Amino acid sequence: MERSRQIDEVLDAALxxxxxxxxxxxxxxxxxxxxxxxxxxxxxxHLGAVEGFLAAxxxxxxxxxxxxxxxxxxxxxxxxxxxxNYRLVRQIGRGGMSRVFLAERADGQFAQQVxxxxxxxxxxxxxxxxRFRDERQILATLSHPHIARLHDGGVTHEGLPYLVLEYxxxxxxxVYCAARGxxxxxRLELLLHVADAVQYAHDRSIVHRDLKPSNILxxxxxxxxxxxxxxxxxxxxxxxxxxxxxTRTGHRWMTPEYAAPExxxxxxxxxxxxxxxxxxxxxxxxxxxxxxxDRIGTLYELELAALTEEPTPLGGACRGDVDAIILKALSKRxxxxxxxxxxxxxxxxxxxxxxxxxxxxxxxxxxxxxxxxRHRSQLVAAALGALVVGVSVTTLAAERRRxxxxxxxxxxxxxMELAGRGRVERGELEAGFALLQRALVMRxxxxxxxxxxxxxxxxxxxxxxxxxxxxxxxxxxxxxxxxVFLMHPDGTHETRITxxxxxxxxxxxxxxxxxxxxxxxxxxxxRAIFVTSVDGSEMVQLTAPPPGWKDEVPVPLDDGVAFVxxxxxxxxxxxxxxxxxxTISRLTTEGRVHDPAPVPGSQLLAxxxxxxxxxxxxxxxxxxxxxxxxxxxKAGLAVSPDGTQIAFTRIDPGRLEQIFVMDLDGTHVRRVxxxxxxDFLPRWSPDGTRLAFTSLRDGTxxxxxxxxxxxxxxxxxxxxxxxxxxPGVSVLHVTETLWAWR
Numbered sequence: 191m192e193r194s195r196q197i198d199e200v201l202d203a204a205l206x207x208x209x210x211x212x213x214x215x216x217x218x219x220x221x222x223x224x225x226x227x228x229x230x231x232x233x234x235x236h237l238g239a240v241e242g243f244l245a246a247x248x249x250x251x252x253x254x255x256x257x258x259x260x261x262x263x264x265x266x267x268x269x270x271x272x273x274x275n276y277r278l279v280r281q282i283g284r285g286g287m288s289r290v291f292l293a294e295r296a297d298g299q300f301a302q303q304v305x306x307x308x309x310x311x312x313x314x315x316x317x318x319x320x321r322f323r324d325e326r327q328i329l330a331t332l333s334h335p336h337i338a339r340l341h342d343g344g345v346t347h348e349g350l351p352y353l354v355l356e357y358x359x360x361x362x363x364x365v366y367c368a369a370r371g372x373x374x375x376x377r378l379e380l381l382l383h384v385a386d387a388v389q390y391a392h393d394r395s396i397v398h399r400d401l402k403p404s405n406i407l408x409x410x411x412x413x414x415x416x417x418x419x420x421x422x423x424x425x426x427x428x429x430x431x432x433x434x435x436x437t438r439t440g441h442r443w444m445t446p447e448y449a450a451p452e453x454x455x456x457x458x459x460x461x462x463x464x465x466x467x468x469x470x471x472x473x474x475x476x477x478x479x480x481x482x483x484d485r486i487g488t489l490y491e492l493e494l495a496a497l498t499e500e501p502t503p504l505g506g507a508c509r510g511d512v513d514a515i516i517l518k519a520l521s522k523r524x525x526x527x528x529x530x531x532x533x534x535x536x537x538x539x540x541x542x543x544x545x546x547x548x549x550x551x552x553x554x555x556x557x558x559x560x561x562x563x564r565h566r567s568q569l570v571a572a573a574l575g576a577l578v579v580g581v582s583v584t585t586l587a588a589e590r591r592r593x594x595x596x597x598x599x600x601x602x603x604x605x606m607e608l609a610g611r612g613r614v615e616r617g618e619l620e621a622g623f624a625l626l627q628r629a630l631v632m633r634x635x636x637x638x639x640x641x642x643x644x645x646x647x648x649x650x651x652x653x654x655x656x657x658x659x660x661x662x663x664x665x666x667x668x669x670x671x672x673x674v675f676l677m678h679p680d681g682t683h684e685t686r687i688t689x690x691x692x693x694x695x696x697x698x699x700x701x702x703x704x705x706x707x708x709x710x711x712x713x714x715x716x717r718a719i720f721v722t723s724v725d726g727s728e729m730v731q732l733t734a735p736p737p738g739w740k741d742e743v744p745v746p747l748d749d750g751v752a753f754v755x756x757x758x759x760x761x762x763x764x765x766x767x768x769x770x771x772x773t774i775s776r777l778t779t780e781g782r783v784h785d786p787a788p789v790p791g792s793q794l795l796a797x798x799x800x801x802x803x804x805x806x807x808x809x810x811x812x813x814x815x816x817x818x819x820x821x822x823x824k825a826g827l828a829v830s831p832d833g834t835q836i837a838f839t840r841i842d843p844g845r846l847e848q849i850f851v852m853d854l855d856g857t858h859v860r861r862v863x864x865x866x867x868x869d870f871l872p873r874w875s876p877d878g879t880r881l882a883f884t885s886l887r888d889g890t891x892x893x894x895x896x897x898x899x900x901x902x903x904x905x906x907x908x909x910x911x912x913x914x915x916x917p918g919v920s921v922l923h924v925t926e927t928l929w930a931w932r
Contacts, residue, residue: 200230209454213494234490272296273306273352274344284310288322292357304341307353322351328396328420329353336387337417358416360407367475367759371781373615374507374738374758377475378538380408383415385468385535392461392530396420399459401467402448403474446492447480451522454493462524465534469519469527476512477504478760481520497522507738507758509715511541514549603629607734614736620776622736627767627774630734634771666873666882666906667698667707667930668893674698674709676724679875679882679895679931681906687726697743698929708732708744708751719744719753719767732771741765745786747808752777752786752795764797766808777806787827787836789854796827796836796854803827803838805854816856823847826871829854830878837862837872837881849883851898862900869894873931882906884928893928 200219204212212234220227268291271278276293283290288307295302309322329340342354361369363384367377384406388398398420405419444453450466452459473481481501482492501520503513515537521527528534537547610625665676665683672691677684688695693711701708705724710717717740719733732751733741738758744751750769756762761781767774780799787796793809801820806813816836817824823841830837837851848863849872863869868886875882875895882895892907907926 196226197229197233200226201233204230204234209490209494209497212490213498231490268308273308273346274342274354275299276304276306276354278306290355293354303357305338305355305357307355308346309350309352319351322353325420326351326353329355331394332391332396332420334387334390336383336415337390356416358407358409358418360409360414360416362403363406363408363415363471364403364474366408366410366413368478368761368781371617371619371757371761372759373617374476374512375542375615377759378472378512378542380413380415381468381472381475382535382538384417384471385531385538387415387417388464388468389530389532389535391420392464392532397459397461398464398467399453400445400448401464401471402445403471406471446489446496447483449493449496450524451497452524454496460524461530462527464531465519465527465529466521466524468531468534469516473501473504473516473520476508476516476759504758506715506740511547511550515541515547518549603632606632610734611736614739623734623765623774626734626736627771630731631771634730665932666893666928667700668926668928669696669698670926674707674726674929675926677906679906681893685724687722687724688729689726696929699744699746700930700932702746702748704932708746710740710742710744710753717741719751721751733765733767733774743784743786745788747788747795752788754784754786764795764806777808785825785827785838787829789829789833790831791833794833794854796829798824798827798838803836803856816852816854817859828873830874831876832878837874839870839872849881851881862896862898864900864903871928873928875931882928882931884926890925891927893926 200216203219204215207215216227216230220230268278268289269280273293275295275297277296278291278293280292281289282292282305288309291306291308293304293306295304309319326340326343330343333339338358339356340353341356343352344354345351360366363380366372367380372380384401388401391398398417400419401417405417407416407418408414409416446454448467448470450459450463452463470481474483482495482499500522501517503509503517505513508516515534518537519527519534528537533548537549540547606625606629610622610629613619613622613625615622665678667687668675668677672694673689674687674695675684676687687698687707688709688711690711693713695709695711697710699708700706701721707722707724709720709722711720713731713735714737716735716737718731718735719741720729720731722729732744733753733755735741735755740756742754742756744753746752747766750766752764752766754762755765762783763779763781764777764783764786765774766777777795778797778799783797783799785798788794789796789805793807795806795808796816797804797806801822801824802818803816803824804813805816824838826837826839828837829835834854835851836854837849839847840850841847842861846866846868847870848861848867849869850859850861850863852859862872862881865887869883870885872881872883874880878898880895880897882893884891885894887894888905888908892905894903894905894907896903
């Protein structure tokens, strides 16, 4: 009873305020009571559905539910039915109010396939029929190569209107881009066609209001873009700046993931509403998720984020112009966005052409950089010409000859890098990656030669040390924001490995000999794999990602290093780079891979793909799926020293992230974490009897150890000895993430 009373009181307080203020109210009312807050948020999440239910007349609701049941029971009763001059072949789509069928011309005049859109049973009220007729009238005014055409329309024998539309055989734009691994530039060019179509509608005072990937199809053959579904579109009346006609009582017709703040508030909508949705679609095409889809759970949280939070900049290859364009389109205040889709398209075209964009301040330095990018080939040619002239002039002296050779090799390296990046941009990934690796090895060789070693480029690569079965160093590798540290398993004898937090050193792992450390760190706007000595005195770059790509999570193999390479569009696969960095090969092809974990003493490599744990035999290429629960989040794989068990983290319904252990064949899965805490990134002790992991048990992330059965939990980060090594750092300010234990 006390629990119910608490929930009622907090829920009353939350419902009494505006949606944008509810988070602060919940903070004040719930405090540290996470369970109470979850219960209240669960009720708030269902608020919209409850309001819609109560607002609708009982007779209308009953009719709708009966019609829905009849529709499901009827199955394919519409297939083969003739409507107008067409016969329905099969259902190809279904939305909130309507269904779409593939149909063929049935009057024998000529062969033609079309799409016929019909109202679903139960959606035949005056409001529904009027909305459907509005869509027909809007489509009748549109004739654009990137908008699906209206061929015909009419009324069925039951008196319901229908539309005969152009049949588009294609894929949603996000699926099309992901399936082909399109470059960021190609995705921008596709969206330009969409923006042009939307601007065409804006020129006719039409606002679409439901722009999302499923309403933008791309044909597989020609790559032609078609904008669909004007069911929520509205015409702006002359002299009116945006208030759309009222929609169904109790409903806000929108797709929440792409809805602009004014749609959530149900306030006036203008062409700037479509600009916001175009920005959301572009954000998803380049990142793989919607602006708030990477951190939002409930519908209430999603809408609150759209009203109060700012999207995370994409960074990488999108850092600069593209980020600025997207964030301008996604501004909370409509007046701060582009006024029309045409203005958004114009800025994208400026970026693609190398010109300064409106979304950024046009400083002299920025304008100069854009000029250099537009004229890159001429500048490179001029630089190479200058090198040639310099070499020919300096042939009289031995020192000058040496300088000429160095400059010539540097020019070769630069040319190889440009060629490699060009191949990657054209989709020739493997060839481009190989060129970039060769250029990296040559550049390292030149650096060593300049230091007096005098070795050839191929001989001076300073490779990852050879494999060793008995590591000479043992301990835990962990990170504090930006740097890598080493400590004993009891939390003492801490050593700082890196001293460059601005490079955000992360994903530390022991190399095979136990004397060197693998890690990922920032290189400009990219991330690459490096190898360093235990004292951090020597740092060698091992991989050469193209601009905008990220190399992360290195793990040692018997003949090299495996790591995850992620494209600017978010496609991730595991690659294997040779110990000297000279060769690189792709191990997986799924495009949605993370957390590689080698199986000791074998050619097997465990990893996560499409939500499930799999094992790859690197020798035969055979793959096995160990789990079959793709909807349950899994990560942080680690294989036991004897190669028989896998530790990992998983999120079960109603729980936080927890640690599990299973046998290598996928059987005997058991939860190790005890209690309801955020436990993640498990790592095995060298003898396989304990697990180290990162947890938020004390409010901030710290390192813990426990027995494999979950007992005897020890807080390593907050022992008196470990805290004594960090004067000035209190228990509440410890922020450490475990990565390796050897």
